[in-house]
Amino acid sequence: MSWSFPIGRLLGSELRVHATFFLLIAWIGASAWMAEGPASAIVNIAFILALFSCVVAHEFGHALMARRFGIRTPDITLLPIGGMARLERMPEKPGQEIAVALAGPAVNVAIWAILAIGLGARTELAALGSLEDPATGFLSRLAAVNLFLVLFNMIPAFPMDGGRVLRALLATRLDRVRATQIAARAGQVIAFLFGFLGLTTGNVLLLLIAVFVFMAAAAESSDVALHARTHDVPARDAMITSFEALAPGDSLDTAARALVRTTQTEFPVVSPDNRLLGMLTRAAIASGVQNDPPQMRVSAVMATDIPALRLDEPLEHALDALSQPAVPAVAVTDARGIFLGYITRENIGEWMILRRRSRP
Incomplete structure (x- = not known):
């Protein structure tokens, strides 16, 4: 995700923080400082950090x-509105999707149990209306928030998570595309309700959640439909299949001239025996021309971790690969590994348009 920064790795996943999260911390700290002084600001910031630690634990669930x-x-x-775990793909079996969806809330239930039962924190949902009030009790507020998150x-x-459980239950009787469409429509209806409440109460956070839910529901529905169309x-x-390739010994100056001469935005870098060594993107060429000597070889700046598919593999696998960050294209090879062509996000879109037009 753009505008996010890595802060480390935990349990095999990279932890990232979006830049807007720091704005939330600054706003909470400044508001508390002006209202009740520096001690209140420290307590409120500590509470927000503890809250989002619970959110991260939810995502790791x-x-x-x-x-x-x-x-x-x-x-x-x-x-600022929560956490987002980016799975490389969603499980297609309904039982597995339900298990994955419920694992997050189950973590919050466990945290609530530790705070309420193990540490004796009082759990009153009414405390949610005074989260900024230290008199409510740090652990009590944290326990109430975890229950609310569930x-x-x-x-x-x-x-x-509830929408994913709904989709999985529907998928036991309907096809996955139709189940997703129904669950997404339900999500958008609820997003409208969130948006209305946000407007009438002046709650900016609720408005942001409404926009996120509405757009994410539409995107998920579109993505599942696209996967279904490309499955077979x-x-x-x-x-x-019509492209200009570069050799690993070609210079950046040669690549720059090819960029001007052609309409390509990606250039395969191919060995003499027609095997793909990497992919040189337009952004890499532009950066290299500005920062590196023109004689530098393209092999020094090309992307090398390029996924590859066989000719007869499903196009759906290309979609999965292209959804990963920093993957400009997917190579297509024959059974011997000889490079034959490549697939990008743009030409999948063009293929979809032509496919719609060819239908009677």
């Missing part, structure tokens, strides 16, 4: 459960 089904979680990003996340508003389509049907 999803990640660790997904790992049991062979699904990696490359990164977890902390946002209830809030189980609202059947896709793509929240071979990669050869959408690959680019």
Whole structure:
């Protein structure tokens, strides 16, 4: 996700913080400082950090459960409205999706139990209305928030956890695309309700949540539909076969001239025996021309971790690979590994347009 910064790795996932999260911390600290002084600011910032530690634990609940089904979680990003675990793919079996969805709230239940039962913190949802009041008690506020996170996340508003459970239950009787469409529509209806409440009460955070839920529901529905359309389509049907390739010994100056001469935004770097060594993007060429000597070889600045598919593999696998960060293209090879072409996000979109037009 753009505007996010890595802060370390934990349990196999990279932890990232979105830049806007620091604005939230600054706003809370400044508000508390002006209202009650520096001591209140420190307590409130400490509470927000503890709260978002619980949010991160919630996301790791999803990640660790997904790992049991062979699904990696490359990164977890902390946002002002919560956390987001980016799974490399969602489990397609309804039972697995339910388990992954419920694992996050289960972590918050465990945290609440430790605070309320183990440490004796009082749990009153009414404390949510005075989270900024230190008199309520640090642990009591934290216990109440964890209970609230469970209830809030189980609202059947896709793509929240409750919405994913709803989609999985629907998928036991409907196809996955139709189940996703229904769950996404339910999420958008609830997003409208959130937005209305946010407008009438002046709650900016509720408005932000409404916008996020609405857009994420639409994006998930579109993504699932696209995966369904590409499931039985071979990669050869959408690959680019007319392109200009570069040799690893070519200079950046040669690549820059090729960029001007052609309409390509990615240039395969191919060995003499027609095997892909890497991919040189337009951004890498522009950066290299500005910062590196023109004689520098393209092999020094190309992206080398390029996923590859066979000609007859499903195009859906290319979609999964292209959803990962820093993947400009997916190579297509024959059974011997000879490079034949490549697939980008843009030409999948063009293939979709042509496919719609060709339908009677």
